[in-house]
Amino acid sequence: MQKKRSLCALTNFLDQFGDKWSLLIMRDLFLYKSREYGDFLPLSVGESPSTNILATRLKHLVDLGYVSKKKHPRDGKKYIYTLTNKGKSLRPVLQTIIDWGGEHINGTYTKTLRS
């Protein structure tokens, strides 16, 4: 857990999600419901994090309670990642960002996240 740099809600959000990848991992979990580790790698052309960054960000999201990590039911060497209820609470934040981006950043597409 990071030491808080302030009590501002926005600052604390950025301490948890202020990077290039954490919210993309959350987006994929909203879109696909559950993912194995390797599923995150080819997010789309040019969008893939390095495996080191992905592992760090996934662990961070699990440690913070937004993502659940459980053993794969049919392959004990793999793990399944899903959103926790705490993670699901981020849906309106992600959807607001996505809708804003689609409107204000030229040439981008939007998606509707399932609740």
Add this chain to the structure above:
Amino acid sequence: MQKKRSLCALTNFLDQFGDKWSLLIMRDLFLYKSREYGDFLPLSVGESPSTNILATRLKHLVDLGYVSKKKHPRDGKKYIYTLTNKGKSLRPVLQTIIDWGGEHINGTYTKTLRS
């Protein structure tokens, strides 16, 4: 301008704002309307960026058209930073994040941004 890593609206948002400071600079411009460079430094205890990071992030926001940089009317050596209309469009995004943080990250306070 960064090369786009994908056409996803969320990815593009993160390419522009996915760091620890850019949205805090935007927050201060919503709260205080106009700021001189030095005004951003003592944001609050523990929250101040290094001057190098601040200068980089401010230039980035000016280059992207979210923040306007104009000569100070009474001191030609200083600049005044204000939100452009494009910058003001971020208000619902910031407010959604702030409200979410206040509800889901323990011990944080929220503010209402003026439009």
